[in-house]
Amino acid sequence: MSDTPFRMNDDARELIVFPNGARLVLDPMPHVQTASVGVWVDAGARDESVENNGIAHLLEHMAFKGAGGHSARELVEQVEDRGGILNASTDYERTGFYVRCLAEDAGDMLSVASSLAMDQQLPENELEREKGVVIQEIGEASDQAEDLVFELAQAAAWPNHALGRSVLGTEASLKDIDCAQLRGFIDQNYVANRVVMSVAGGYERASIIAQAEKWLTPLKAGAPALRIQPQAGNKAIVRERDTEQAHLVLSFPAPDxxxxxxxxxxxxxEIFGGGMASRLYQEVREKRGLAYSIDAYFDSYSDAGRFNVYCGCDPDDAMDVQKIVKDLWHEFAATGPTPAEMSRARATQKTQFAMSSEGPAARGSSGAYELFTFNRLINLPEALGEIDRVTMRDVQECVKQSINGLPTASCVGPASCLDAAHAFVS
Known part of the structure; x- marks a missing residue:
């Protein structure tokens, strides 16, 4: 491998690949006065075992307890004293540390984000305290029926797999995790070829390059993520709660x-449950008045996906709602979309892509997502062209394949509504 970074331009964006496999995306937006800088790692809850479930998220928390030679307070003061916004996130397939800031501060803020990802101090005396914070977060999610129903939906869709476990972990799985295990997770997963540094907005290129070379060059390469493809589930998981509403998630398989x-x-x-003109909204809310909120979303991973419908409704109406959703799903597979629905959905999707391309934060995270998912950058004209090329038959075939797969469901609410979830999968 060459000793110098490899550069490739994609319109305004520039991709720099370091000899160790680490990558830097530069996305200049000269007309804006702010920047979004961050470091993303191709590691998350999918890279955990049952025993250490929650370690990726706990590591994200612990990074803020000291990194790059700075204390927890010094880290946030470096950012907030200049008006920046520091944050991080962990999901199933990646973890990110990022800052929104003024363009003139981009280089310094990138150093802060990089230290969180690549130079965590992991103080032993903070670990138990931070576990307690995460356990509070777990409790908060469990107390919220709207959050709990999605956790149960994951478990129903991907049984006996990391995708079916909570990103937060459990009190039991967090109990025995120590700092040595956190360092082991870093050594295995936070390797050069699984790291993307991405900067979008206004910034001085030379200062960004200097920070990238400082932080990315020393990283060691490692093995790619070894992930077992999940097998789809076929059951309903329910929890009885004394709530005013029934909370339902109804699901069929989707593309990865x-x-x-x-x-x-x-x-x-978009057509099925994306907006107020969607089939679900019009039928369930406007025509029948059975729910205040109902929507559909496409949840995808590198090797699996689900179409999910969420609805909050009166418990006495849950059985009717699940039947309407299932009937509409099968009707769509049989007849496909209308030309008007295709036109509206196409316009909405293209608008959403275009809008996201105008914000530094969305562009910064998109660069990392594209490299992790497709191993290349995808520009806006290409994405818009792909949307235009989708035919009515393509959409119908996608839905036909979904209903040929195994349905799953989850429900949280009074006992009277729980059978609705079981009815959906029967």
């Missing part, structure tokens, strides 16, 4: 995030 069918899936999501 890497397939060329993903754009057809997005159009189906």
């Amino acid at each position: 995030s890497r397939t060329d069918k993903r754009f057809a899936a997005r159009l189906f999501e």
Whole structure:
């Protein structure tokens, strides 16, 4: 491998690949006065075992307890004293540390984000305290029926797999995690070829390059993520709660995030339950008045996906709602979308892509997502062209394949509504 970074331009964006496999995306937006800088790692809850479930998220928390030679207070003061916004996130397939700031501060803020990702101090005396914070977060999610029903939906869709476990972990799985295990997770997963540094907005290129070379060059390469493809579930998981509403998630299989069918899936999501003109909204809320909120979303990973419908309704109406959703799903598979629905969904999706391309934060995270998912950058004209190329038949075939798969469901609410979830999968 060459000793110098490899550069590739994609319109305004520039991709720099370091000899160790680490990557830097530069996305200049000269007309804006702010920047979004961050470091993303191709590691998350999918890279955990049952025993250490929650370690990726706990590591994200612990990074803020000291990094790059700075204390927890010094880290946030470095950012907030200049008006920046520091944050981080952990999901199933990646973890990110990022800052929104003024353009003139981009280089310094990138150093802060990089230290969180690549130079965590992991103080032993903070670990138990931070576990307690995460356990409070777990409790808060469990107390909220709207959050709990999605956790149960994951478990129903991907049984006996990391995708079916909570990103937060459990009190039991967090109990025995120590700092040595956190360092082991870093050594295995936070390796050069699984790291993307991404900067979008206004910034001085030389200062960004200097920070990238400082932080990315020393990283060691490692093995790619080894992830077992999940097997779809076929059951309902319910929890009885004394709530005013029944909370339902109804699901069928969907394409993964890497397939060329993903754009057809997005159009189906929009037509079926994406907005107030969608079939679900019009039938369930406008025509029948059975729910205040009902929507569909396309949830995808590198090797799997689900179409999900969420609805909050009166417990006495839950059985009717699940039947309407199932009937509309099968009707869509049989007849496909109308030309008017395709036109509206196409316009909505293209507008959403275009809008996201105008914000530094969305552009910064998109660069990392594209490299992790497709191993290349995808520009806006290409994405818009892919949306335009989707046919009515493509969308219908996508839905036909979904209903040929196994349905799953989850429900949280009074005992009287729980059978609705079981009815959906029967």
